Amino acid sequence: MASLPTPPTSKTAHSSRADALREALASRVVVADGAMGTMLQAQDPSLEDFENLEGCNEILNITRPDIVRTVHEEYFAVGVDCVETNTFGANFAALAEYDIPERNFELSESGARIAREVADEFAAKDGRQRWVLGSMGPGTKLPTLGHAPYVTLRDAYQQNAEGMLAGGADALLVETTQDLLQTKSAIIGARRAMDVAGISVPLICSVTVETTGTMLLGSEIGAALTALEPLGIDMIGLNCATGPAEMSEHLRYLARHSRVPISAMPNAGLPVLGKNGAHYPLSASELADAQETFVREYGLSLV
Known part of the structure; x- marks a missing residue:
């Protein structure tokens, strides 16, 4: 069509x-x-x-x-x-x-x-x-x-x-x-x-790192940054698979080594299986507090 x-x-x-x-991402948290x-x-x-x-x-x-x-x-x-x-x-x-x-x-x-x-x-x-x-x-x-x-x-x-x-x-x-x-x-x-x-x-790339500490096929965050940054992306980050606690170490690495801005879009914790199916345990305020910490410690531009 x-x-x-x-x-x-x-x-x-x-x-x-x-x-x-681009200006907003460079000057504040979007x-x-x-x-x-x-x-x-x-x-x-x-x-x-x-x-x-x-x-x-x-x-x-x-x-x-x-x-x-x-x-x-x-x-x-x-x-x-x-x-x-x-x-x-x-x-x-x-x-x-x-x-x-x-x-x-x-x-x-x-x-x-x-x-x-x-x-x-x-x-x-x-x-x-x-x-x-x-x-x-x-x-x-x-x-x-x-x-x-x-x-x-x-x-x-x-x-x-x-x-x-x-x-x-x-x-x-x-x-x-x-x-x-x-x-x-x-x-x-x-x-x-x-x-x-x-x-x-802007071209943003967000990878998913599992609870194992690597992407699904075994790549660590350093390998992802090394492979993707030269492709001319405007931002790199993490999303999905885990909550903020499990992302912290990988975001710390990006904050130290990435030459482009960083994003994070975590789940509200790791899913918990209950009688009515899976649910995410973090409250809105808990997720917000975690993101605020990320912004302060790692200088995130997009959350």
Whole structure:
């Protein structure tokens, strides 16, 4: 599905927002949103809403944009600076499992457009800039283990990023990465998309370090920094898998060695399994206290 024609001034406006985000990240702590999937599930979308592709949250960008809008609105209403697009699974690996890899651009563009519209509405109310982070998830294939060809993943990530830029994303967030080759495919795909669009936006990379102290395939945080920083990322950080306590050592390493700003988006502790399923044990105030400590000790720019 082709995107709508781009208004003549949109590229200038896009660049202006991206520059403002870079300035904010360099001068203060920028606050992003939290979970997307659980917020969508809480609204109990039907199987029809998913077009019988249950669990493919990105489909809701087309069938139930009202649900997706509500999530963004709830986060902006409590004061966040930026929201992530509902595009975590808009990649070759995830969409291929639903047999719809050809819908990558469509779902990416629509996810970014919904977030852009909500961000602009809130900015218009009070004059405070709001930003959209284009979420690029890891998918389910690990190229290092031969699950999928690197080139296939890279090209699909380029489509993903092109769609989000067309929809108005102010930054691209390569997140929850567990395989450095997959991470590289997403970063290079994002760079190629920016070249095609003629737009430069911040490129953020967030890796996932397990409770074992390494990424899923055994890479330590130092190896991740060494491999990813030369690719021209604007920020590096950690997200998912653990709570703040387990991230502290790795953030300390990044604070000492990274030449780019740092981010952290931890879970609210390690999940605890109860009779009603898993839940995260940290309260909002406990998570906030941990993030405040990170900001003070490690100089985080994005939380």
